[in-house]
Amino acid sequence: MIPTCDLAAQYHSIQPEIDAAIREVLEAGTFTLGPRVRDLERELAAFCGCEYGVGVASGTDALRLAMDALEIGPGDEVITTPFTFVSTASEVTRCGGTPVFVDIEPVSMNIDPAGVERAVTARTRALLPVHLYGQPADMAPLMAIAERHNLRVIEDAAQAMGASYRGRPVGSFGVLSCMSFFPTKLLGAYGDAGMIVTRDRAMADKIDLLRRFGGSTRYRHDRLGYNSRLDELQAAVLRVKLRSLARWNARRREIAALYDRLLAGLPIVLPRERRGALHVYQEYTIRTPRRDALQAFLGAREIETAVYYPLPLHLQELYRDLGLGVGSFPEAERAAAEVLSLPIYPEVSDDQVEEVAAAVRAFFVARYARSSE
Ligand SMILES: *Cc1c(COP(=O)(O)O)cnc(C)c1O
Secondary structure (H helix, E strand, O other): OEOOOOHHHHHHHOHHHHHHHHHHHHHHOOOEOOHHHHHHHHHHHHHOOOOEEEEEOOHHHHHHHHHHHOOOOOOOEEEEOOOOOOHHHHHHHHOOOEEEEOOEOOOOOOEOHHHHHHHOOOOEEEEEOEOHHHOOOOHHHHHHHHHHHOOEEEEEOOOOOOOEEOOEEOOOOOOEEEEEOOOOOOOOOOOOOEEEEEOOHHHHHHHHHHHEOOOOOOOOOOOOOOEOOOEHHHHHHHHHHHHHHHHHHHHHHHHHHHHHHHHOOOOOEOOOOOOOEEOOOOOEEEEOOOHHHHHHHHHHOOEOOEOOOOOOHHHOHHHHHHOOOOOOOHHHHHHHHHEEEEOOOOOOOHHHHHHHHHHHHHHHHHHHHHHOO
């Protein structure tokens, strides 16, 4: 069986360091917002080209607190992509704002800046691009649009920690950038965790207040806050793993290059790195109209694959009220029907990648043989 991710294998590759880090936390006896959280905040902010990090309970909470800190509320529009995980839009909705979806570019499958320009209205407050699968969104035109219309930019960098665009790390473009440490992300905790990174000191302070019940000192509450803290155990684990992140991302790029070579010439669309960008391959996502049959074929050969995401957000029951039917965003809808993510994780071997590629090839050979009968 070749899985899409092997967290036990990753643990075994760094077991002594992880075990020691966890034991230290248990001995120290501080479990929320302690020294390890502060160290991780500093290290991760630096990794993303920012000055401040604020650890929170999940990537979803990072988005939620970002919206709150920017005071997005009823009547405010936030432009984002319909081809993403639900949290990107749900946290706009939760704070009373309206997500305004814009279709994706067919190649990168990230939000199309030309569509963004057309979607701006007098009520638009912010742009919320997602760096899907580890590929940066087209930040130059997006930042120019934001500048022109005086909009805030919030990056959903949950899938792209370590990616860069024209030499600048993802996470350093927005006023606030949201990270997820969900276990299967590029940098995964052993449970839920997230962070907001920023270069804006006042914003960092405001979010720090929000994550601990809206108060800077104990039992004094200045505003309506949350309990959304990053805990010391997760921070300790993440600090150990952060030391390997650049190496792991480099290995992902190596695997992607191997897939590129082995899958060339097949009637499938391969992922293509944006010019001037560094893709970190949270996913290696191919496209074919025969996606479901290919997935079943690979599954029968013990090769696990995944579909991110089978239903774009504008077609979810959750967003029925927006009144956006089938055909509203044809590129997102076509992507949802065609994408398939193949196994890619730092511990997968070249032999396993070759086995996956051979199986994909066998599917299309079998297809051709049958259609020429
Ligand atoms: C994972 C993810 C989130 C949510 O992060 P959690 O830590 O799971 O709450 C948000 N946006 C995107 C694009 C994601 O991939």
